[in-house]
Amino acid sequence: MTTTPQQLLAARCPDLVGVDRFEILEPELVIEASAPGAGNDSAGVSGTDEVSTSRYRLTLRYRLLAGADEVAAFSEVVEFFAPASLESLGGHAADGDSGDDDEALLAGLARLVALAAGTSYYKVAAPTTIAVMIGPITAAEAMFVRELYDHGMREFAARNDLPVPLDQRWELEIDASRAPTRVTPDERPTSASDRLAAAGALVPVGGGKDSALVLSVLGDRAVAFTINATEAPRRVAAAAGLTLHTAARRLDPALRDWNERGALNGHIPVTAVVTAISALAARAHGCTDVVLGNERSASEPTRWVGGQAVNHQWAKSLIAEDLTQGALDAVSGGRLRTFSILRPFTEVAIASGLVTDEAQLGAFLSCNEAFTIWRPTAQRAEGTWCLNCPKCRFTTLMMAPHLSPERFEEIFGGRPLHDPDQAEGYRELWDEVSKPYECVGEMVESAAAMAELAGRDAWADAAVVRLTGESATAYAGDHHSSLAALMVPSADHRVPEPYLGWMLERLAPEPTQRSAG
Template sequence: MPNRSLAFDPAGFDSFSFVNIERTDETGEVVFHYRLNGPAPRDFAERIVFALPEDGDADWDSAASVLPLLGAVLGLSYYKAAAPPRYEIAVDGLAEPGVAFLRDAIHFGLGEFAYRAGLPGLLDVDITVSRPLARVDEPKEIAQDRINRPLVPLGGGKDSVVSVESMRYVGLDVTQFSVNPNVVMQRVASASGLPFVSARRILDPALFEANASGALNGHVPVTAMVSLIAVAQAKLLGLGPVVMSNESSAAEATMMWDGVPVNHQWSKSLDAEVLLASAIEAQTGERGGYFSLLRPFTELRIARKFAQTAGYDTSIVSCNRAFRISGAEPGWCGECAKCQFVFLAFSPFMSRERLMGIVGVDMFDNEDLIDGFRSLLGLGNHKPWECVGEEAESTVALSHAARSDDWREAAVVRALVADSPEIAQGDADIERALFEDRPAVAVPPLYEEARRALE
C-alpha cells in the first residue's frame, strides 16, 4: 500500500505511470489511474463524469478511442508533483501521434511550471510505451449528419461568445459545453439560448495532500485537457467537431528563458492545435474533428467582433481571480492582468458607458494599475503569466485610448503616454497587420463562412 503519511519529496520518485482506465457506461464515469514510482510509491485516480444522451444511446465505442490520449494528458496534473525523468504509458490504445503530443505537452505545456518551480530547464522526458500502440489507418471525413453539429467549449468570456454567435449566424447547429461549469459559464450559455451540456472533472484529493506536503506544483496545459474531454463528450453524444475559440495571439511567448520561449498559453497556440488535431485524428480515425474557429484572428479583432453582439454584456467575465474567491459572486476583479487586458482590448470599440457596464469599474482611472498596464505593453520584465494578447495589441489599443475623448485624460492613459509619447501617435502599419488574417488550419466551408461573420 502506498505510504501517504510521509512528507512528499519529489526526488524520491524515478518515474510516472499511466496504469489503467476504468469505465462505467451506465453513469458516464471514467476513472484514470496513475502512479508515481519510487521506494514509497503514490497512487492517484482522476474521475471524469460525462453527460449521457437522454435516449441512453451513448456511443462508447467512438468515445473510447479518445480515452488513452485524454488520460495521458490529464496525467500531467499528477506527473508534475515530482516531474521525474520517465513517463510510462501502461494502457492499450495510444497512437504514436498521441505520444508525440504528450512529449510536447510536457516540454512546452509545462514550460511555465518548470520555470516557476526553479527546475534547470524545460522538461525532456523519456516516454516509454509498455502496451501495444493503436494502429493508425487512413482517416475518414466526419459523417455529413454530424459535420454541422459542433460542440463548442465555453470559457465564460468574449471569445467563445464570438464563436457561438458566428456559427449561429450561418446556421450551424451548436451545442455549448463546459467542464465543471461555474455560474458565469452557465449564465453565458443561458444568454445564447442554445443547448448546453457539461462534464465533471474530479481531481484526486491525494494531489492536494501531496501539494501541501512538498510536491511540485504549477501551471498545466488546461486547454489541451478541456479539449480532449470535449472530444470524448462529442463522440459520446454523436456530435461533430469540437470547435475551440483560441486566437492567433496565444502563440506569443510570455518570456524567453535562456533563449527558449516559455508560453503560458502554449496549449492554445497554433502549434499545439496542429499537434493535438493530428493526435485526435489518429485516435478516432476521423479528419477535422478538432480546430479553432478564431485562429486567424488577434484578440483585438475578436474584441471588435464581440462589440457587434448584443445580450452578453452582463453575462461575460474574463477574470480568473474572481473564481478563486470562495463564496464570492463571480465578477470582474478590476485589478488582475486579464481584466486589464480585456478592458484595454474593448476600449477602441465601445463607448465608456458600455464598457463600464460590462466591467463595473474604470481601470484606466486607477493609478495602482499603471505598472500592470506597462507589462501588457512590453515595458516590464515580461508579459504577465495570464491569457492576454500581444504587446503590439496592447500598444495599439492604448494609442486609441490616448486619442479618445472618453479616455485621454484618464490617469493610466496619461501616465503611459508620458512615459512613451509615441504611443499617442499610433502606427497604422502595425494596426493594419493586427486586423489581417493569420495562419490557420483549413475548416469546412460553412465554418469558414462563420469565420467571416460579425465583421
C-alpha cells in the same frame, strides 16, 4: 540559476525525495443508461429532461514511484451525461460503424484524456521517467504527449526555477501499424452543413469573451459544453439561448494534500485536458467537431527563459491544435475534428465582434479570480469582475477601443483605466521581460490598443492612458502595428467552411484571407 526537482523537494517535501518515475495507468470508461432528467444532479453534471441519457464515467489513475516503491497513487473521475440515442458520429448505425469500432474509438478518446490529465499529477514531483502503461499507442499520440509534457509544462518549470525544458525520459510502446487517417471533407458521410443541422458542433464554454463570441456566432448550431460549471459559462450559454451541458472533473483530493505538504505545484496545459474531455463528450453527443475559441495570439511565447520559449498559452497554440488533431485522427480514423474558429483573428478583432451582442456583453467574464480551483472567491461565486488582475486588465484594454467610457463602466462595473495604481500592470502587457504568465494576447496588440486610446478624446485623460500612452505608442510604432492592421484576419489557421464564413460575416465583412492552411 536553476535547480532540480529533487533538490526542491528535499527542502519542501522530503517525503517525495527519491521519486524518479511517473506512470500513466489504463483508464476505465463506464457507460450506464439513465432515465430522463437523471443527469440534473447536484454533483456538477447535467443532462436533459426530455430524453433518456447515458452516464459516462471515466476513471483516470496515476502513480509516483521511487525505484520499485509506490510513493503516491492518484485517481480522478470525469463524469457527464449525454443522450442515449445518437444520430451522428457515435451512433453505431450512422457511418456503418461496428460495435468494435465504436469501442475502439471510445477507448482511444479515454486514453487521450488520461495522457493530458496526467500533467496535474506529474508536476507533484516532476520525475525524470514518464511511463505510459496503457499498451501500444500511435506515433501521433506519442508525439502529442511528449510535446505536451515538454512545452505545456515549461511555465511550471520556469516559475519553479527548474531547467527549461525539463529532463524527461519516456517509456512507451508505439504501434506502428496504426497510422493516422485524415479524412477530407469530401470523404465524410455528409457535408459539414448537414452534420451541423443534425448534431451541432460541440463548443467548450469557459465563459470568457472568446467562447461568448463563438456561441454568439454559431447560435443553435452549437452544443454548449463546460467542465465544472461556474456562473460565467451558465450566463454565456443562456445569453445564446442554449442549454449548457456540463461535466464534472474531480481531481483526486490527495493532490491537494500533497500540495499542502510542499509538493511541486504550478501551471499545467489545462486547455489540452479540456479539449480531450470535449472530444469524448462530442462523440457522446453525436458531434463530429470540437470548436474551440483560441485566438492567434495564443501562439506567441509569453517569455524567453535561457533561450527557450515559454508560453503560458501553449495548449491553445496552433501547433498544439495540430498535434491534438493528429492524435484525434489516429484514434478516430479521421471522424473527429478539433479546430479554433477564432484562430485567424486578434484579440482586439474578437472584442469588436462581441460588442455587437448586447446579451453577451452582460454575460461574459474573463477574470482570473473567477476560475480558481480550491480557493473560493467572490468572483467565482457571483461571476463578477475583480478588475485588478492581468486578465481583467487585458480584457478591458481590448474592449475599450470599441466602447465609450460610460458604456465601458456599465459593462465592467468599474473604471480600471482611470486608476493610476494600475498603470504598471497595464504597461506589463507589452513588456518583453515582465509580460504576465496569463492568457493575455500579443504585446503588439496591447500596445496598439493603448496607443489608440491615447489618440481619442474620450479616453486620453484616463489616468492609465496618460501614464502609459507614450510607451505604448512607441512600442506599437517600433513593431509597425496599429489597431487597423490588427483587424485583418490571418491565413494561418485550420478553420474549415462553413465555419470560417460564419465568423468572417461577423468580424470581417469582406471575404479576405479565407484559405485554411
